[in-house]
Amino acid sequence: MTSTTVVHRRGHQQSEDSIGIEAIAHFNARESTEQFPEFHDDAKDLGQYQDGYMPYGDSPSYLHNPPTPRSNTASEGVRTRSGRSTRGRTDSPFSNGRISKSPAARTKKEKKSKLDRSKTPKLTAPLSILTKDLTVPCKDMDAWVHRSAETRRAEVEKRNGYVTRPMNSFMLYRSCYAERTKAWCVQNNHQVVSSVSGESWPMEPQEVRAQFEEWARVERENHAKAHPEYKFSPSKSGKRRKGEMSDDEGDDVSEIDPHADPDGDYRGAGGRNTRQRRALQQQQQQLAQHVPMNDVMGFSSNPYYAQQTMPGYDQSQYQYVHAGRPLPSNVAFDANGVPFNTDTNTYIPQAMYQHPQVQDFHGMRAPTPQQQQQQTIGGYGLPGGQQMMAEESFAVSSRTGTPSMHQYSNAYSQQQPIYQQQYTSSSNHGQQQQQHRQSFSQYVQPTMDAAMVEHQQWLVDAAQPQPAIDPGLEEYAHFENAMGDMNGLEFIQDSTSPMDGRGMPSAWSNGESLQ
DNA sequence: TTGAATGAAAA
């Protein structure tokens, strides 16, 4: 059975994709869910194109070569390490600035998200925010992409000579937040990480994505330097195209399957040369020092972060949920409002979160964006590229009149560009800045509350056993007899005291320790 | 999971 994915032209339902976001979009949701299907694809491409492209478009200082936008890649002759630029197809010399909509401009492909969404939390905000206060660190991607050629070659050695592809922006992003995502989801499942990352990625503010795209560019570059001869050559093992005959050549080229665990740290393939491996591990450990993302990238200058230091915001949230911010997904609260992990039935260690910036309540001095930037980006001792990037992003965002339709069906994103504009443009005027910040807070406030409610609801739902059928329904009563104890729902109702409830629904028994 | 790149079908 070939796993053919039928291409439904009609955007019959993007639900699977954007539904997570949709759930958040209290603002848009009410209107029509219909608007998405048709516009989704186009809007996506356009939006992405702009978003991905513009931050670099004007970049005077950093490589003239913008990273490729999205689907329509390589519009600028991207120099791939393969030497041969992508001029095979999309790189038509003609398509100057124009995305040709030709014959059957189709959605690239229906994606089959094979992940059971019920096991993953719906994101109400990007991971950079949701996991902001987790003590679990982000990976230091800057150090990662700047690995020396020696290190890179050593890695290859470790893989029996297999040269892996450089990570693209999303993979870097995913990697950066993997641990945090696991912590937040309280699951150690790479599929969940992928899914959550994928949902979060389009919600990330431009600065963040631009930063990862920049890192991806650096990664490609350094990868090329380390492996000049490398050329991506995917195996053709896949099924043939339409009319292709299926005859010979079914040879699978892949004899080396260097990877197995998609998520984790690579575990040595051949396990040879222990000494070398060990040295490498040390190297890697040094390189992969963990540094909080906010500090690394100055993301705290982002409105998202700024807003979380708002007294009003924190206060209300703090009152609402004791942690004062979105919590990991498998969190529920006991009768006293103390958070505990529904997965393990244990209380959540305090260390899991920084405590809300209570000091901000009183002192309430959120650093200005400039301060943040200088502290974080400038102080990080980078080649300066990042600082540029940040500035560019701001500049760009200020001329981005319209947020891309697709990616933001939620209130955050729709507001963000607008706010950024004000936020940035007023950076020289303390008063205005204050004012804007305030207004942003006011605007976002209800959103965040809604998000919290949403999340709370999710937590509650998630904490329930999975029986998919509301016991309250009469219909269920009928089925109950018919189905008997088939589902073994016995333990359901002892939710009175969640703490002593032994059996957790299988859905939560993801097992797998957190390393 | 997204994105970069490939090879081949389709226009």
Added chain:
DNA sequence: TTTTCATTCAA
């Protein structure tokens, strides 16, 4: 020829 599409593969 150029554009579109299905695939592979990075973790």
